[in-house]
Amino acid sequence: xxxxxxxxxxxxxxxxxxxxxxxxxxxxxxxxxxxxxxxxxxxxxxxxxxxxxxxxxxxxxxxxxxxxxxxxxxxxxxxxxxxxxxxxxxxxxxxxxx
Amino acid sequence: xxxxxxxxxxxxxxxxxxxxxxxxxxxxxxxxxxxxxxxxxxxxxxxxxxxxxxxxxxxxxxxxxxxxxxxxxxxxxxxxxxxxxxxxxxxxxxxxxxxxxxxxxxxxxxxxxxxxxxxxxxxxxxxxxxxxxxxxxxxxxxxxxxxxxxxxxxxxxxxxxxxxxxxxxxxxxxxxxxxxxxxxxxxxxxxxxxxxxxxxxxxxxxxxxxxxxxxxxxxxxxxxxxxxxxxxxxxxxxxxxxxxxxxxxxxxxxxxxxxxxxxxxxxxxxxxxxxxxxxxxxxxxxxxxxxxxxxxxxxxxxxxxxxxxxxxxxxxxxxxxxxxxxxxxxxxxxxxxxxxxxxxxxxxxxxxxxxxxxxxxxxxxxxxxxxxxxxxxxxxxxxxxxxxxxxxxxxxxxxxxxxxxxxxxxxxxxxxxxxxxxxxxxxxxxxxxxxxxxxxxxxxxxxxxxxxxxxxxxxxxxxxxxxxxxxxxxxxxxxxxxxxxxxxxxxxxxxxxxxxxxxxxxxxxxxxxxxxxxxxxxxxxxxxxxx
Numbered sequence: 048x049x050x051x052x053x054x055x056x057x058x059x060x061x062x063x064x065x066x067x068x069x070x071x072x073x074x075x076x077x078x079x080x081x082x083x084x085x086x087x088x089x090x091x092x093x094x095x096x097x098x099x100x101x102x103x104x105x106x107x108x109x110x111x112x113x114x115x116x117x118x119x120x121x122x123x124x125x126x127x128x129x130x131x132x133x134x135x136x137x138x139x140x141x142x143x144x145x
Numbered sequence: 146x147x148x149x150x151x152x153x154x155x156x157x158x159x160x161x162x163x164x165x166x167x168x169x170x171x172x173x174x175x176x177x178x179x180x181x182x183x184x185x186x187x188x189x190x191x192x193x194x195x196x197x198x199x200x201x202x203x204x205x206x207x208x209x210x211x212x213x214x215x216x217x218x219x220x221x222x223x224x225x226x227x228x229x230x231x232x233x234x235x236x237x238x239x240x241x242x243x244x245x246x247x248x249x250x251x252x253x254x255x256x257x258x259x260x261x262x263x264x265x266x267x268x269x270x271x272x273x274x275x276x277x278x279x280x281x282x283x284x285x286x287x288x289x290x291x292x293x294x295x296x297x298x299x300x301x302x303x304x305x306x307x308x309x310x311x312x313x314x315x316x317x318x319x320x321x322x323x324x325x326x327x328x329x330x331x332x333x334x335x336x337x338x339x340x341x342x343x344x345x346x347x348x349x350x351x352x353x354x355x356x357x358x359x360x361x362x363x364x365x366x367x368x369x370x371x372x373x374x375x376x377x378x379x380x381x382x383x384x385x386x387x388x389x390x391x392x393x394x395x396x397x398x399x400x401x402x403x404x405x406x407x408x409x410x411x412x413x414x415x416x417x418x419x420x421x422x423x424x425x426x427x428x429x430x431x432x433x434x435x436x437x438x439x440x441x442x443x444x445x446x447x448x449x450x451x452x453x454x455x456x457x458x459x460x461x462x463x464x465x466x467x468x469x470x471x472x473x474x475x476x477x478x479x480x481x482x483x484x485x486x487x488x489x490x491x492x493x494x495x496x497x498x499x500x501x502x503x504x505x506x507x508x509x510x511x512x513x514x515x516x517x518x519x520x521x522x523x524x525x526x527x528x529x530x531x532x533x534x535x536x537x538x539x540x541x542x543x544x545x546x547x548x549x550x551x552x553x554x555x556x557x558x559x560x561x562x563x564x565x566x567x568x569x570x571x572x573x574x575x576x577x578x579x580x581x582x583x584x585x586x587x588x589x590x591x592x593x594x595x596x597x598x599x600x601x602x603x604x605x606x607x608x609x610x611x612x613x614x615x616x617x618x619x620x621x622x623x624x625x626x627x628x629x630x631x632x633x634x635x636x637x638x639x640x641x642x643x644x645x646x647x648x649x650x651x652x653x654x655x656x657x658x659x660x661x662x663x664x665x666x667x668x669x670x671x672x673x674x675x676x
Contacts, residue, residue: 051151054158073373080378087383089371090430092466092475099479101370102362106305110312113159114152142378 050116059118061109067125068108072101074132081141146319153317160313165517165540167306168510169547173288174300175510176551177280179503182488182496183632184277185449188233189625190616190632191274191562195235197259197267200227203404205260206237212266213238213258220256223426226403228419228438232625233273235259275571276562279578280555285364288551290579301365308358311351318344335653336519343512346505353502360486399424399434399457406436409460410453416440417469420450432464433457441492443469444477444484451480507548514544518594539590542597546589547582549601552643553608554581556636560611563619581608595654602647609643612636 076097080086085093108125115121136142180187201209206226214221217240224240236257259267286296287303318325326348329341347354363370375384401409403422410419419438426433432454437447445451446467453471454464465471472480484490488499518541522533533541558577562569585604589597613633616623624630 052149052155053151054155054162057159069373073377076370076374077378080374087375087379089374092473092479095479096475098367098370098374099359099363099482101374102359102366106308106358106362107312109305110309113155113313 052114052116054113056118057113060112060115060121063115063118063121063125064109064112067122067129068105068112069101071108071125071128071132072104074129074136075104076100077136077141078132081136081139146322148316148319153320156313156316160310160317161517161520163306163310163313164510164513167303167310168514168517169543170287170289170303171307172507172510172514172548173551174284174303175503175507176548177284177288177555179500179507180555181277181281181284181448182500182503184281185233186629186632187280187559188274188277189231190629191276191559192232192235193274193566194232194625195257195269197236197257197269198261199259200230200237201260203228203402203407206403208264209238209258209260209266212260213240213268216266216268217256221425224424226422226424228403228407228421234421235273236267236269271567274562274569276559276569276574279558279571279574283555283578288582290575297365301362304358304361304365307354307361311354311358314347315351318348322348336516339512339516339519343509343516346509346512350502350505350509354506356482356485357506360482363482401458401460406455406460410436410455410462413462414440414453414468414471416442417451417453419453430466435464439489439492440469441490443490444480445469445487445489446480446483448487448489450489511544511548514540518544538593541594542589542592543586545594545598545601546586549589549605550582550585552639553585553601553605554578556605556608557581557611560608560615563612563615599647599650599654602643602650606640606643606647609636609640 079097079100080094083093083097085091085097088094089098112121112125115124210224210226213224219242220238220240222240224238227234227237227239230237234257236259238258240256242254242256254271255273256271257269261267285300286293287300289296289299291299325341325344327345329345330337332338406422407419410417417438417440419436421437423435423437424433431452434455434457436453436455437450438453439445439450443451451469452464452467453462454466454468455461456463462468462471465473466476467480488495518537521537521540525533525537555578558574558581561574561577565573585601588604589601591597592600613636616630616633
């Protein structure tokens with residue numbers, strides 16, 4: 048029997064969305080940067096779109112994070128999402144690569 | 146569509162709380178934002194007529210530029226040649242005072258210059274009104290009277306709440322979507338009607354709200370996003386370099402004349418209407434010689450213009466990043482998103498559509514607030530409270546006072562621009578707006594939502610009528626173009642709408658359901674029935 052969804056543990060879920068949602072969005076934008084190869088030209092046309100990706104992903108996570116049953120689950124699942132995006136990003140040389 | 150009931154209940158609670166926190170600020174952002182659709186006409190409407198001589202022809206403009214540079218060496222750093230002369234751009238050549246902030250959020254006094262009939266230099270400082278700029282800032286900062294650095298994170302937080310409100314609102318609406326969508330039950334159950342209206346408005350304008358929310362997050366947090374990316378992805382050596390290109394100026398004097406620039410540009414981009422040639426104020430992502438203008442067939446990156454970056458010697462378009470219709474796919478994508486926020490495509494028909502969508506958005510937040518207050522009252526009554534709690538009363542009063550205070554405040558400060566002329570600085574406009582806003586809000590708190598609702602609608606209508614009154618009192622040369630009478634006509638229409646709302650609110654306070662914030666009856670004990 049699963050516990051019904053409730054808005055009571057909103058603080059923990061919101062925290063997960065704000066922190067891990069942000070780092071997840073950052074990782075996705077990093078993968079985009081790697082794929083398009085704009086390097087340090089953050090204000091280039093590709094670079095700007097890379098910034099928009101964060102503006103799209105982060106609020107979406109924040110809106111849907113309440114669907115996790117508990118705030119612990121929210122933290123764990125989002126941590127996993129961060130893991131599966133940051134690992135390839137680091138492995139492919141997405142950090143400090145221009 | 147079926148959704149689990151616990152999910153819907155959870156999102157309903159979230160929707161309510163997020164809405165009540167963000168609703169009133171979003172009302173101000175949307176109402177002021179709707180007005181910024183007409184930033185240029187409003188600025189022209191509010192700007193006093195100029196005493197400058199008619200502009201010299203483009204052919205004679207180099208003579209004017211040379212005289213300006215001789216008399217004001219600072220102008221050589223960066224100046225504009227205005228191709229469209231109106232009340233907001235009264236001189237052929239303009240430049241900003243040294244020391245004034247430049248760039249995106251800059252200010253500082255602006256000078257305009259022309260040539261007198263005898264060929265001598267004429268210069269005028271900042272005649273153009275600051276009121277349109279004030280309304281724009283009010284929009285950007287969701288009505289907060291704070292400095293930019295403080296208002297922006299708060300606005301960003303509100304924009305995140307706005308996204309959450311949108312997602313939760315859709316979740317709540319989903320189960321009854323098909324049966325409720327086109328049901329607008331206008332009848333005895335007034336609350337049902339408000340809910341239907343709220344749902345209909347919310348769903349029908351959802352694409353608009355998605356774009357506005359996404360872009361609002363970008364406007365609030367772009368520095369943070371770029372900063373985080375740089376911190377995570379770039380090495381220390383790269384981070385040490387300044388992120389923005391240094392201020393770019395033009396080497397030497399451009400060899401090409403304004404007339405040649407306009408002609409060359411017409412050959413290269415026939416549909417592009419140039420408004421302004423900007424010299425030597427590049428840097429960041431802006432080219433040092435650029436022409437700002439519009440092409441209604443395409444989206445524009447700025448609220449009112451797109452940009453052609455030119456080679457200073459040949460006037461060939463070399464920077465197409467912001468040039469309508471000439472961008473590559475990447476640049477066109479981000480421009481498209483900006484454009485959909487600014488409504489800067491398709492000319493004035495689209496601006497009117499955006500104006501109405503902005504007003505509808507403001508109304509969406511107002512109805513949301515109203516529903517929250519009403520259902521809270523109902524819950525309190527069910528749980529046995531004989532009187533509504535103070536929190537509910539205060540929120541009910543704010544729901545009437547804040548939106549009407551914003552509407553009236555903007556109307557009064559706009560009218561003042563016409564009457565005060567150059568005396569109406571940015572600070573004066575700000576003070577007038579907040580004075581009216583505070584008086585309305587305090588009035589609503591003191592009188593309660595029921596009485597204040599109709600009274601403030603009447604006051605709001607009077608404030609709105611100040612706009613055409615100011616035009617009439619303003620004197621002979623009312624407008625630089627007769628089209629601008631639309632500003633006054635719109636104000637009169639809005640005054641009529643406010644009066645209609647006042648009369649509806651009054652009749653509801655007298656005869657409507659007693660169990661409502663709008664009922665003035667419920668505040669008093671029920672009259673005893675005497676046989």
